[in-house]
Amino acid sequence: MNWIGRKVLVTGGAGFIGSHLADKLIELGAQVRIVDNLERGTRANINPLAEFLELDLRKPGNCAIACQNMNTVFHLAAKVGGIKYYMESPEEILSMNILIDSNMLVASKYAAENYLYASSSHVYPGDMQCTPDAPALREQNAFPADPVLSYGWEKLMAEKLLEYAKVGPMKIAIARLCGIYGPRQDTALSSSVIPVFSRRTLEYPETPFYMWGTGEETRSYCFISDAVKGMIRAVEETEQRGWLGAINIGREGRIRIIDLAHKIINLSGKEITISMVQAQLSPIVGQAVNCEKARLLLNWEAEVSLDSGLQITYDYIKRSI
Numbered sequence: 001m002n003w004i005g006r007k008v009l010v011t012g013g014a015g016f017i018g019s020h021l022a023d024k025l026i027e028l029g030a031q032v033r034i035v036d037n038l039e040r041g042t043r044a045n046i047n048p049l050a051e052f053l054e055l056d057l058r059k060p061g062n063c064a065i066a067c068q069n070m071n072t073v074f075h076l077a078a079k080v081g082g083i084k085y086y087m088e089s090p091e092e093i094l095s096m097n098i099l100i101d102s103n104m105l106v107a108s109k110y111a112a113e114n115y116l117y118a119s120s121s122h123v124y125p126g127d128m129q130c131t132p133d134a135p136a137l138r139e140q141n142a143f144p145a146d147p148v149l150s151y152g153w154e155k156l157m158a159e160k161l162l163e164y165a166k167v168g169p170m171k172i173a174i175a176r177l178c179g180i181y182g183p184r185q186d187t188a189l190s191s192s193v194i195p196v197f198s199r200r201t202l203e204y205p206e207t208p209f210y211m212w213g214t215g216e217e218t219r220s221y222c223f224i225s226d227a228v229k230g231m232i233r234a235v236e237e238t239e240q241r242g243w244l245g246a247i248n249i250g251r252e253g254r255i256r257i258i259d260l261a262h263k264i265i266n267l268s269g270k271e272i273t274i275s276m277v278q279a280q281l282s283p284i285v286g287q288a289v290n291c292e293k294a295r296l297l298l299n300w301e302a303e304v305s306l307d308s309g310l311q312i313t314y315d316y317i318k319r320s321i
Helices: 016-027 060-067 083-088 090-108 150-165 193-203 224-241 257-268 292-298 306-320
Strands: 007-011 031-036 051-054 072-075 114-120 171-177 209-212 243-249 274-277
Touching: 007 016, 007 060, 016 031, 016 072, 016 224, 031 060, 060 090, 072 090, 072 224, 083 090, 090 114, 090 150, 114 150, 114 224, 150 171, 171 224, 193 209, 193 257, 193 306, 209 257, 224 243, 224 292, 243 292, 257 274, 257 306
Parallel strands: 007 031, 007 072, 031 051, 072 114, 114 171, 171 243, 209 274
Antiparallel strands: none
């Protein structure tokens, strides 16, 4: 696919993942429109070479405005947060995201040629993630469906909606993102673990370094530049295949959360005592993804090592707070 001059919409483009995606598309020569309501995103993330529209996509008319004259849509906008928010506000997560995703699909199918939906590894059943060494998740493992969080249910419902839409002319890909991290990620203490641990090391010893859970929980993490390349490759592949379906976009392998904490502490150069809070905040004990489908269909796999990605992220957060 030739991106030069291509008109591309990135919803949620002022947020962490969306802003990096917009930057890369502009680098490739695309004419990028960013749409964001700035609820979590920030104007500081918006590339000055992009067109920016501040719109609430819960309103169908705003989705029509966003999609007007676009060739390709990357739909990333969603109500998101840390695990605590997902567990405390399940109805809000479910209802708001269903509304946004439904509105965007209706608007896009009358305007766009290609469509990528940013789904999540949260679609996978909880009983496949209940031990630290749970098998790496494959795309077909999403069914029979039993996500832990309402966020996962909503993403799965949106995927099914897109599957029904594949009979139309629009070419569709679904990226199940897993553990994406990097610069510009929210450092609020209710956010994701890598920016939270980075912030806690920087604020130590003025504030204690707390860790929730046992530390034996496992996760896999994929650096933002790799995730962006994967999403772009998925859209490029739709030109040949039309319907691409769901593909895991993540980095294979896993790490214990306690080991992740020690890696970040080592970057700080400080002697830090971890205060363990023995509470199981997340029902997901072990999560890793199998990315064989991405290798076969997209000729893509994550390249940035965890150590390299953590160093880049830590240095960025250190400069930013």
